[in-house]
Amino acid sequence: MNSPQARFAPSLDSLDPVLRKKFAQVTQIFAEMEQVLVAYSGGVDSTLVAKLAWDQLGERALAVTAASPSLLPEDLEEAIEQAQVIGIRHEIVETHELEDPNYAANPINRCYFCKRELHDTLRPLAQSRGYDYVVDGLNADDLSDYRPGVQAAVERGVRSPLAEVGIRKLEVRQLSRQLGLPWWDKPAQPCLSSRFPYGEEITAEKLRRVGAAERYLRSLGWRQVRVRSEKDTARIELPPQQIHEFIQKTDLEALVKAFQAAGYLYVSLDLEGYQSGKLNRVLNSV
Numbered sequence: 001m002n003s004p005q006a007r008f009a010p011s012l013d014s015l016d017p018v019l020r021k022k023f024a025q026v027t028q029i030f031a032e033m034e035q036v037l038v039a040y041s042g043g044v045d046s047t048l049v050a051k052l053a054w055d056q057l058g059e060r061a062l063a064v065t066a067a068s069p070s071l072l073p074e075d076l077e078e079a080i081e082q083a084q085v086i087g088i089r090h091e092i093v094e095t096h097e098l099e100d101p102n103y104a105a106n107p108i109n110r111c112y113f114c115k116r117e118l119h120d121t122l123r124p125l126a127q128s129r130g131y132d133y134v135v136d137g138l139n140a141d142d143l144s145d146y147r148p149g150v151q152a153a154v155e156r157g158v159r160s161p162l163a164e165v166g167i168r169k170l171e172v173r174q175l176s177r178q179l180g181l182p183w184w185d186k187p188a189q190p191c192l193s194s195r196f197p198y199g200e201e202i203t204a205e206k207l208r209r210v211g212a213a214e215r216y217l218r219s220l221g222w223r224q225v226r227v228r229s230e231k232d233t234a235r236i237e238l239p240p241q242q243i244h245e246f247i248q249k250t251d252l253e254a255l256v257k258a259f260q261a262a263g264y265l266y267v268s269l270d271l272e273g274y275q276s277g278k279l280n281r282v283l284n285s286v
Helices: 017-033 044-060 073-086 110-129 140-144 149-155 169-178 204-219 240-249 252-262 278-284
Strands: 036-039 061-067 089-094 133-135 226-230 233-237 266-269
Touching (some): 017 169, 036 044, 044 073, 061 073, 204 226, 252 266
Parallel strands (some): 061 089
């Protein structure tokens, strides 16, 4: 096996000195852990963590992805491909959050029950393989958002190296690009359960329906897109600057037919455009 130094030789001279310092701190964290299991979704954050773990620890790092109905199959395939590019060992486990009525009821702290299921699956796996640490891709910006899943991770001793040293989302992308990761600008892709308003029950069929709708939009070339699902209505969200182009270029009749074939009765376009965490606005009005 190559030494970490042989695998890891990027030039970070062009980075801001503050970010170079954070990078040195986060790599030191991994070196001190000695062996680690990465909760790896395939998103840009956890993929950077997997890359850093591999560069420092080699075969003493393991990336594990949880497969469930809330993860699009193509997102799982991307996670597999990215792990292969990095070189890190990668395994897939199944999680069963939909079987938890606390999760399926979709309360405002749904993510707590999701992360509880995830880490109650990963922790025993880590212990059985001799890994003292489980780490995730939480970054410093996530700490200022409403993320009840963080509590579940903390309760189970999960560490968040990026957040620990103050690496923010933009810096995650900067480091990923500098390290030569081709998916450094990959759009955020939270689980499909985040498409439903709090209080609407989540089922496997609803996840399939919203997944099919987003898959159709992706097939048209729209990378950063959300389909917000509320009962029989689908509401499409795109970056504000792309709305006009979307209306001009899209065969709207074909789109409506595709969405109706997926199971929706009504299709709408959010004229405000995509904003991360938009569904959390209801929390501020209570």
